[in-house]
Amino acid sequence: MKKRLLILEDGTVFTGTAFGSEQASQGEVVFTTGMTGYQETLSDPSFYGQIVTLTYPLIGNYGINRDDFESIAPAIRGFVVRELADQPSNWRSDMTLDEYLTSQNIPGIEGIDTRKLTRIIRTKGAVRAILTEADADVDVEKIVAELQNTPFITHHVREVSPKAAYPSPGRGKRVVLLDFGMKHGILRELNKRDCDVIVVPYNTTAEQILAMHPDGIMLSNGPGNPEDVTEGIETIKGLIGKVPMFGICLGHQLFSLACGAKSFKLPFGHRGGNHPVKDLRTGRTDLTSQNHGYAIDIESLKDTDLELTHVALNDGTCEGVRHKKYPVFTVQYHPEASPGPEDSNHLFDEFIEMMEKEAAKENQHA
Numbered sequence: 001m002k003k004r005l006l007i008l009e010d011g012t013v014f015t016g017t018a019f020g021s022e023q024a025s026q027g028e029v030v031f032t033t034g035m036t037g038y039q040e041t042l043s044d045p046s047f048y049g050q051i052v053t054l055t056y057p058l059i060g061n062y063g064i065n066r067d068d069f070e071s072i073a074p075a076i077r078g079f080v081v082r083e084l085a086d087q088p089s090n091w092r093s094d095m096t097l098d099e100y101l102t103s104q105n106i107p108g109i110e111g112i113d114t115r116k117l118t119r120i121i122r123t124k125g126a127v128r129a130i131l132t133e134a135d136a137d138v139d140v141e142k143i144v145a146e147l148q149n150t151p152f153i154t155h156h157v158r159e160v161s162p163k164a165a166y167p168s169p170g171r172g173k174r175v176v177l178l179d180f181g182m183k184h185g186i187l188r189e190l191n192k193r194d195c196d197v198i199v200v201p202y203n204t205t206a207e208q209i210l211a212m213h214p215d216g217i218m219l220s221n222g223p224g225n226p227e228d229v230t231e232g233i234e235t236i237k238g239l240i241g242k243v244p245m246f247g248i249c250l251g252h253q254l255f256s257l258a259c260g261a262k263s264f265k266l267p268f269g270h271r272g273g274n275h276p277v278k279d280l281r282t283g284r285t286d287l288t289s290q291n292h293g294y295a296i297d298i299e300s301l302k303d304t305d306l307e308l309t310h311v312a313l314n315d316g317t318c319e320g321v322r323h324k325k326y327p328v329f330t331v332q333y334h335p336e337a338s339p340g341p342e343d344s345n346h347l348f349d350e351f352i353e354m355m356e357k358e359a360a361k362e363n364q365h366a
C-alpha cells in the first residue's frame with residue numbers, strides 16, 4: 001500500500017494510505033457530515049475544486065452503483081476518509097469506491113484522523129491543501145509556502161455548466177433551467193412533475209431565455225463564489241418580474257445578489273444531511289441536505305425587495321428568501337436531497353403551483 005500525504009496550508013501534514021488515482025492534486029478542503037450518500041456527494045458539481053473529507057468513519061461500504069450519480073463526471077479534487085471499505089456489500093454495487101475514483105482520475109487518502117482534520121477546518125476556516133505521494137524528496141515547507149500564495153479560484157461555474165442548451169422534454173410546464181453546475185436531482189424532480197425542461201448554459205442571456213417562452217425559470221446549484229458569476233446575475237436581473245423563478249443554493253445566492261443583497265464566505269460552510277432549517281412563515285422545521293460555503297447576509301436584505309423566509313437553526317444564517325412583489329422564491333439548501341432527507345421536496349410542487357397561478361392570471365388578462 002502506497003503512502004500519501006495531505007499537506008495543509010497551515011503546515012499540518014497527515015500521512016495516510018493512497019487509494020484512487022495516483023495523481024497529485026490541490027484544492028480547498030471541506031468536510032461533510034452525511035453518514036451515507038458518498039456517491040452523490042462525490043458527483044455533486046458544487047464541490048468543483050474541493051478536496052472533500054467525510055466525518056463518518058467508514059466510507060465505501062455499499063460500493064458505487066449505476067443510479068446514484070448527480071453528474072456525469074465528478075468535479076471534486078480529492079476524497080479523504082478515515083476507513084475505506086474495500087469489499088462493498090450491496091445488491092446495486094457495480095464497483096468499489098477505489099475502482100471508481102481510479103477510473104475518474106481522482107486521488108483519495110485513507111487512514112488519517114478525519115476528526116482532527118475537521119476540527120482544524122472548524123477552527124481555522126477554509127484551508128487550501130495538497131494531496132501528494134509520500135516520496136522522500138517532498139519539500140513540505142516549499143509546498144506550504146506555495147499553498148499560502150495560491151489564491152482560491154472561485155469562478156468554477158464555466159467548468160461545469162453545459163456548453164450548449166439541450167431539452168429534457170415533458171408535456172407540462174415549460175421550465176428553463178439555468179445550469180450553473182446542476183445536480184441531476186433537480187432535473188429529476190422537474191421531470192417527475194412532467195415539466196418540459198430546457199437546460200441552458202450559465203451565460204445564456206435573459207433575451208435568449210424569454211424567447212423560449214418559459215412558464216418558469218429554475219436556477220440551479222453550482223460551485224464557487226456567487227459574486228464571481230456576473231453573467232448569471234445579469235441574466236437573472238433581466239428575468240425578475242417577467243417569469244416565476246425558483247432557485248436552489250447558488251441559484252438562491254445569485255438571485256439575491258441580482259436583487260441587491262450581499263453574500264459572504266461562511267467560516268467553514270454547511271455540508272451534510274441533517275441541517276435544521278426553520279420556515280419563518282409556518283414555524284415548521286425541516287431537516288435539510290446542504291452543501292454551501294457562502295451565504296446571503298441577512299442585514300443586506302433590508303435594502304431590497306426580498307423577504308427572509310428561512311433561517312438555519314445551527315447558526316442563524318439565511319436559508320431562503322422570497323420576492324415581495326414578484327413570484328420568486330429561493331432556498332440555500334437542497335430540496336432535491338440526493339443525498340439527504342426529503343422533508344422539503346414539496347418546494348418543487350410549490351414551484352409548479354406558482355407557475356400555474358401565473359398562467360391563470362395571464363389567461364384572465366388575455
Ligand SMILES: NC(=O)CC[C@H](N)C(=O)O
Pocket residue numbers: 046220221222223224225226248249250251291292293294295
Ligand atoms: N451547492 C451550491 O450551489 C453551493 C453554492 C456556492 N458555491 C457555495 O458554496 O455557497
